[in-house]
Amino acid sequence: MKNVIKSVVLVFVFFCSFQLSAQSLDLGIKGGVNYASISNLDSDGRLGFTGGVFVGARFNTLGLQAEVLFSQQGGRFNQNDIETDYVLVPVLAKLHFLRIFNIQFGPQFSYLLNEKDILGSEKVDISGAVGLGLSLGSGLRVDARYNFGFTDAVAFNGASGENRFISLALGYSFL
Secondary structure (H helix, E strand, O other): HHHHHHHHHHHHHHHHHHHHHOOOOEEEEEEEEEEEEEEOOOOOOOEEEEEEEEEEEEEEEEHHHEEEEEEEEEEEEEEEEEEEEEEEEEEEEEEEEOOEEEEEEEEEEEEEEEOOOOOOOOOOEEEEEEEEEEEOOEEEEEEEEEEEEEOEEEOOOOOEEEEEEEEEEEEEEEO
């Protein structure tokens, strides 16, 4: 957990250092819903909450954004609810187009906070994220994102799989 906190602090310091050269700086909050499942387990999905803070910098059409989010994930497998809660730290490149849209992509680092009905879980999960964002004006934004795991995150009844989820979030930038 100490390494996760150090990583989060370093990412925020990194983005704050861009303030001098960035065209604009974003700092805000976001919240929304996830629909999560686990690959290789033939699991049904789990609907859960996601929310947290973001910081970003924009340089013309290119931007960078880091987030620290709480995320409920898991699924349903063989009549059992698999519930996992994570702290997510996505670090995303953003390509802005048509003034209000952006494409987002990059790595995501996750730390497991809580688990229910799982026989074995990795504490650290590495995944990729791709998405589309829409700036609504007055600091409001909407993000739709797909996350796909690179590492086995959970093991259940002899099977293992990666986290994957779709999220839809509404955000507000203070800057």
